[in-house]
Amino acid sequence: MPLLWLQAFNSLMSRFICNSGTTRSFRRCLCTILAFAHPCLIVRPMMLPVIHSQAWLQLNNLFYLKSLGKRGAINSLHWVLLLLAPLCTAAQQEEVYSRKGYSLRFVSNDALLDPVVKNRMVETFFDLYPELTRQYNKYAAREVIFVVDTAYKAVAEACGGRVLYSADWIRRYPGDIDVVTHEIMHIVQAYPDGAGPSWVAEGIADYVRYIFGVDNEGGGWSLPPYSPEQSYTDGYRITARFLLWLEKEEQRGIVKKLDEHMRNKSYSDSSWKELTGKDLNTLWESYTRNSLIY
Ligand SMILES: [Zn+2]
Numbered sequence: 225m226p227l228l229w230l231q232a233f234n235s236l237m238s239r240f241i242c243n244s245g246t247t248r249s250f251r252r253c254l255c256t257i258l259a260f261a262h263p264c265l266i267v268r269p270m271m272l273p274v275i276h277s278q279a280w281l282q283l284n285n286l287f288y289l290k291s292l293g294k295r296g297a298i299n300s301l302h303w304v305l306l307l308l309a310p311l312c313t314a315a316q317q318e319e320v321y322s323r324k325g326y327s328l329r330f331v332s333n334d335a336l337l338d339p340v341v342k343n344r345m346v347e348t349f350f351d352l353y354p355e356l357t358r359q360y361n362k363y364a365a366r367e368v369i370f371v372v373d374t375a376y377k378a379v380a381e382a383c384g385g386r387v388l389y390s391a392d393w394i395r396r397y398p399g400d401i402d403v404v405t406h407e408i409m410h411i412v413q414a415y416p417d418g419a420g421p422s423w424v425a426e427g428i429a430d431y432v433r434y435i436f437g438v439d440n441e442g443g444g445w446s447l448p449p450y451s452p453e454q455s456y457t458d459g460y461r462i463t464a465r466f467l468l469w470l471e472k473e474e475q476r477g478i479v480k481k482l483d484e485h486m487r488n489k490s491y492s493d494s495s496w497k498e499l500t501g502k503d504l505n506t507l508w509e510s511y512t513r514n515s516l517i518y
Pocket of ligand 1: 406407410426429
């Protein structure tokens with residue numbers, strides 16, 4: 225909704241400027257700025273933070289300078305964007321929720337997003353995120369953005385303080401609510417570049433989903449039992465089950481320690497020996513010999 229208001233405001237401003245008595249170059253300058261405000265509304269929501277970056281300002285400036293030699297080009301572009309923007313923003317919704325020092329901005333371009341599922345996603349965030357930050361990383365982002373995008377074809381991904389969800393996945397698997405749990409753990413992890421292998425990051429996120437998930441059963445999600453074709457480097461549920469076994473059989477608290485090592489970039493193969501007294505392959509071998517979890 226705020227984007228629609230911005231759109232209306234821009235349209236009104238454009239008319240005002242075109243009818244005002246200012247100089248032509250000044251009008252053209254302002255029209256250029258307004259014209260480039262519209263791509264902010266047209267591009268996929270996942271790009272919004274980028275739009276506000278310096279890079280876009282630079283691009284706008286460059287385009288404006290180039291356009292000075294082409295009379296009328298900017299005005300035509302302006303009107304095309306003006307016409308396209310309402311079509312592209314019609315379905316876009318944005319809401320902000322704040323509770324106990326945490327805020328969630330929820331952006332969706334899916335007009336068919338089930339409000340019940342949306343509400344469940346919001347509730348899951350506020351149920352779990354504060355607790356996960358308390359247990360794993362108290363410096364994790366306080367403001368998080370959820371983006372539901374009809375154009376996104378994978379399931380979900382987290383980057384910085386933002387989680388991108390596939391609108392199609394949510395529609396097909398509305399019960400898979402704990403995809404939220406997995407993704408918000410990635411925000412809590414906040415691992416820097418080069419922190420360590422992705423199988424560790426994904427294994428920890430699925431371990432947390434197993435422990436904290438609000439309805440893994442309803443989502444048809446569980447940890448698969450050990451089988452010989454598995455490897456600890458598989459990540460996700462395979463690694464998560466291995467971590468669960470380690471917590472129970474070898475070293476309670478190892479997941480939090482590994483998470484810390486990843487975040488402060490001290491993770492290496494020797495982290496396992498440091499934390500348990502045994503190297504990773506030895507631990508995995510013990511797991512394969514008796515993988516029951518009590
Ligand atoms: Zn993940």
